[in-house]
Every structure is written in C-alpha cells, then in structure tokens.
Amino acid sequence: MRITNAYCIVTSPGRNFVTLKIVTDEGVYGIGDATLNGRELAVASYLNDHVIPCLIGRDPQRIEDIWQYLYKGAYWRRGPVTMSAIAAVDTALWDIKAKVAGLPLYQLLGGKSRDGVMVYAHANGRDIEEALDRVDYYREKGFKAIRVQTGVPGLDKVYGVQKGEAYEPAIRSAAPDETLWATEPYLDHAPRLFEAVRDRFGWDLHLLHDVHHRLTPIEAARLGRSLEPFRLFWMEDPTPAENQEAFRLIRQHTTTPIAVGEVFNSIHDCRELIQNQLIDYIRATVVHAGGITHLRRIAGLAELYQVRTGCHGATDLSPVCMGAALHFDTWVPNFGVQEYMIHSAETDAVFPHAYSYADGALHPGEAPGHGVDIDEELAAKYPYTPAYLPVARLRDGTMWNW
Ligand SMILES: O=C(O)C(=O)C[C@H](O)[C@H](O)CO
Numbered sequence: 001m002r003i004t005n006a007y008c009i010v011t012s013p014g015r016n017f018v019t020l021k022i023v024t025d026e027g028v029y030g031i032g033d034a035t036l037n038g039r040e041l042a043v044a045s046y047l048n049d050h051v052i053p054c055l056i057g058r059d060p061q062r063i064e065d066i067w068q069y070l071y072k073g074a075y076w077r078r079g080p081v082t083m084s085a086i087a088a089v090d091t092a093l094w095d096i097k098a099k100v101a102g103l104p105l106y107q108l109l110g111g112k113s114r115d116g117v118m119v120y121a122h123a124n125g126r127d128i129e130e131a132l133d134r135v136d137y138y139r140e141k142g143f144k145a146i147r148v149q150t151g152v153p154g155l156d157k158v159y160g161v162q163k164g165e166a167y168e169p170a171i172r173s174a175a176p177d178e179t180l181w182a183t184e185p186y187l188d189h190a191p192r193l194f195e196a197v198r199d200r201f202g203w204d205l206h207l208l209h210d211v212h213h214r215l216t217p218i219e220a221a222r223l224g225r226s227l228e229p230f231r232l233f234w235m236e237d238p239t240p241a242e243n244q245e246a247f248r249l250i251r252q253h254t255t256t257p258i259a260v261g262e263v264f265n266s267i268h269d270c271r272e273l274i275q276n277q278l279i280d281y282i283r284a285t286v287v288h289a290g291g292i293t294h295l296r297r298i299a300g301l302a303e304l305y306q307v308r309t310g311c312h313g314a315t316d317l318s319p320v321c322m323g324a325a326l327h328f329d330t331w332v333p334n335f336g337v338q339e340y341m342i343h344s345a346e347t348d349a350v351f352p353h354a355y356s357y358a359d360g361a362l363h364p365g366e367a368p369g370h371g372v373d374i375d376e377e378l379a380a381k382y383p384y385t386p387a388y389l390p391v392a393r394l395r396d397g398t399m400w401n402w
C-alpha cells in the first residue's frame with residue numbers, strides 16, 4: 001500500500017479549520033486535524049511545503065516509522081506548528097489503518113475501557129445569574145460535568161464570556177482584539193460564583209473552572225484554597241506552565257485538583273508536572289500533541305502517577321480531532337473527562353461524523369476509522385478568513401496572559 005496523494009483543506013464554516021487528507025493507491029483515505037487557532041496557515045504551509053512531498057510513495061501502514069521520520073527528520077524538534085502538522089499525518093494514518101482493518105479506531109488501541117466518554121459542557125454568563133441559568137440548561141440535557149465561567153465586576157470582556165449563545169474567542173479581523181484584565185476583582189468574585197452554583201444545584205455535579213493562565217503561582221494558590229469548600233473537579237491553567245516547577249508552590253497550599261496542558265505539544269512540556277505529581281489532569285489532545293501516537297505516550301507516563309486525561313475540546317479543534325480523541329478516550333485506562341464545546345451546525349455539516357451525545361457522554365460510534373469525514377464541496381464554500389485570539393493587558397497597559 002502506498003500514499004499517492006495528500007493535501008490540505010482550509011475551510012471556515014464560522015471559524016477556520018485546516019484538515020489534511022491522505023489518499024492511497026488502494027482508494028482508502030484518511031483525514032487528520034491540523035488546526036492551530038490564529039496560526040492556521042503556518043501549519044498548512046508546513047504540511048504543503050515540507051511534509052507532503054516527503055509522504056508521497058510511503059507505506060501508510062508504517063505509522064510509527066513515519067512519526068519518527070517527521071519528528072527526528074526535521075532536526076528542529078517540538079513546537080505547536082511542527083507537532084500539529086505531525087498530528088495531522090498521524091491521525092490520518094490511524095484512520096487509514098482502522099479503515100483497512102474494518103474496525104473503529106478504539107479497537108486498534110486496545111478496545112473499550114468504558115461504555116461512554118464523560119464530557120463537560122461550558123456554562124458561561126455575563127453575571128452569576130446568567131451562568132446559573134446556563135448550568136441549569138446543561139443539567140437538563142444530562143451533563144454530569146459543567147465548566148462555569150462568568151464576567152467579573154469592573155471588567156468589560158473576560159475569557160469564556162460573551163453576549164449570546166455561542167462563545168467564540170477568535171475574532172475575525174486583521175489583528176487581535178485587546179481586552180483588560182485585573183486579578184483582584186476576579187479572585188474576590190470566583191468563590192462567590194461557585195458558592196452560588198452549589199447553593200442552587202447541590203453536590204451531585206462535577207464543577208470545573210478555567211483560569212486561563214491569568215494568575216501568578218501564589219495567587220493561584222489563594223484561588224485554589226478559596227474554592228476548596230465548593231469541591232471543584234478541577235481548576236484549569238491557574239498559571240502559565242512554561243515553568244513547571246511553579247506548580248509546586250500551588251500544590252503546597254491547596255487540595256483543589258489542577259488541570260494543565262491544552263497548549264502543550266510534547267511529553268517534555270509535562271514530564272516534570274507529571275513525575276512530581278504537581279497536576280491531577282493532563283489536557284493535551286490529539287491535534288496539538290503529535291497525534292494518537294504521541295498522546296498515548298503522554299497518557300502512559302501520566303498513568304504511572306495517577307494523573308488522568310482531560311483532553312482539550314474547544315471548538316477550534318475540529319470534529320476530526322474530536323472524533324480521534326473520543327476513540328483515544330474510549331480506550332485510555334487513566335481517563336478523566338473530555339471537554340465538549342459544541343460545534344456550530346455549519347461546522348458539523350462540513351465534517352459529517354459518527355460520534356454522538358447521550359446522557360452526559362459522547363460515544364465514538366462504530367464506523368471503521370475515527371468516524372469523521374469532510375465534505376470537500378461544502379468546505380470550499382467557506383474560504384479562510386483571518387481570525388485571532390484576543391490579547392489581554394492590565395489596567396496600566398502592561399501586556400498580560402490572555
Ligand atoms: O477550552 C478551553 O479550556 C480553552 O481554554 C479554550 C482556548 O482558549 C482555545 O481553545 C484557544 O484556541
């Protein structure tokens with residue numbers, strides 16, 4: 001079996017996605033997500049200009065060898081652009097292998113470890129009342145785990161919150177939107193929010209919260225401690241994780257569980273966090289962390305230290321990534337939870353998929369491969385439009401972490 005063709009499909013059904021399609025001489029094809037929010041065309045160029053020419057003629061069944069060839073062969077290791085490109089190839093190759101075998105991908109990974117993949121929804125509100133209504137909405141839909149974010153008094157725009165139904169942080173424009181951040185009002189507000197959620201809905205619900213890298217380690221420690229009475233499932237990205245050692249300080253002060261890793265692209269980004277048991281959940285997922293092949297290694301390391309998975313699943317990760325992640329989640333022994341930020345109807349139409357939601361869980365489906373396809377004709381109707389994630393500044397104008 002040989003790879004005869006490979007190409008990128010860039011489409012924008014409401015937001016930008018990059019998809020790699022690999023075609024073989026036997027007519028079987030596979031697809032992989034290559035979307036890197038706000039830097040989409042860099043990955044498309046990496047694939048088109050540097051990876052695809054090296055793939056033609058290779059045996060698509062040699063997934064491990066191709067992974068090593070692309071990783072070691074570039075000389076320049078790691079980084080989100082490289083690892084997203086490798087992930088797209090890897091995902092497409094696993095898709096092909098499973099289609100050839102006539103099996104859903106989770107069967108090749110080792111079979112089912114669970115009957116369904118527990119997912120968490122996003123309840124966002126401009127204020128506490130609005131957030132409570134959204135929690136209620138998702139509870140009614142059967143979700144067992146809900147992430148809750150609200151506006152903060154005195155701040156105009158806050159991560160996770162937006163007027164209207166669908167939250168989409170990447171704004172279509174030539175340059176990023178500028179937002180304002182202040183830590184003190186947030187630290188005062190967050191415990192009030194979770195107190196209100198527990199008062200109204202009780203304790204039979206997993207609650208999650210994303211700090212989105214905004215705090216210093218000692219501020220994160222204070223937040224974790226102030227949230228302890230409300231028993232969170234996790235507090236996510238409390239501080240930027242380039243300095244893995246910083247989490248030791250947070251850990252020394254709080255028992256609120258910590259989730260980190262949606263921006264990680266390699267096992268080396270989380271090795272110390274995992275080996276020193278400084279986190280409880282690892283958020284790396286298929287598209288940004290080198291595909292199924294590399295994510296499996298991260299999960300294997302994490303398992304040794306009782307760190308569980310919590311794959312990133314925002315809407316900037318395409319349904320192709322979600323499909324592949326659900327097969328991974330169905331198999332991985334140390335599964336924790338899967339993020340599920342629901343895609344728009346336009347996106348779902350471009351990416352027909354076998355996965356489905358029922359009663360708080362997603363199911364990957366039984367279609368051979370990862371079960372997600374792309375309608376190329378429809379995709380062509382949504383041309384790429386530049387869009388960027390916002391930036392954040394402190395009140396005095398200092399650049400901060402968005
Ligand atoms: O889903 C989350 O937890 C996020 O933090 C979403 C990110 O801001 C988003 O995926 C960035 O592209």
Ligand SMILES: [Mg+2]
Nearest residue numbers: 210236237262
């Ligand atoms: Mg996050």
